[in-house]
Amino acid sequence: MKITAITLFLCSFLILGCSNDKKVTSDIEAIESHNNDNxxxxxxxxxxxYKDYALSPEAETFVVSWTQYQELSKQIGFLKKGDFSFFNDDVAVLQEFIKGFKASMPNEFRTNPITSRxxxxxxALLKLNEYLTxxxxxxxxxxxxxxxxxVAFSNLNYQINKKLERDMYNDIQPE
Structure with a gap:
């Protein structure tokens, strides 16, 4: 009687133990595949x-001295290649960059449309930082x-082009 009870106990223990291993393995595989999908x-x-507006050649000459714009343009180029290092950095560093970006904007571009962009x-930068961190x-x-x-950066480029084009047409004098 004792041998039968011990045998039943060992068989049930082996059956329960085997099914448990499969579940753990499938859970681990599901988590790993979810991480790869993410x-x-x-x-x-x-x-x-999205519509990607590039700067016109005239606008390029105006933003050459705007170093923060050049840096943002370069970082967005890295973002397009999948490099998130600038955008998921510490939020204080990003805020300092944004502060410098606004402060170093050339006077020609201090108009309402460009300031709003x-x-x-x-x-958008702060929101992306939160999403990535x-x-x-x-x-x-x-x-x-x-x-x-x-889209925000593209619209900034569009507004810069538009402003310079408007200034060019305002300089044309009727004959």
Whole structure:
């Protein structure tokens, strides 16, 4: 009788033990696949659709001396390649950059449309920083944050081009 009870106990222990290992393995595999799905790659960023406005040659000459703009342009280029190092850094560093970006803006560009675009860029950068530094943010929200930065920067370029074009037409005198 004791041998039968011990045998039943060992068999049930082995059956329960074996099924438990499979569950742990599948849970680990599910977590690993979820982490891989949550990564944002350069290919993912390439697939973001938005209108990208580039600076005109005249505008390029005006922003050459605006070093903070050049730095932001370079960092957005890195972001397009999947490098998030600038955007998921400490928020104090990002705020200091934004402060310098607004302070170093050339006087020609201190108009309401361009100033408002700077405020939108500031908001988009801080929002993206929060999305990238928090762990519980969905991949789709992070991608949306990246798109907002691209659109904000593109719209700043558009407003700079528009302002310089308007100034050029105002300089033309009728004959």
């Amino acid at each position: 990564k944002i790659t350069a290919k993912t960023i390439e697939n973001i659709k 700077n405020a939108i860029i500031e908001t 928090l762990d519980n943010i969905e991949k789709s929200d992070k991608i949306l944050g990246i798109k907002e930065v691209f």
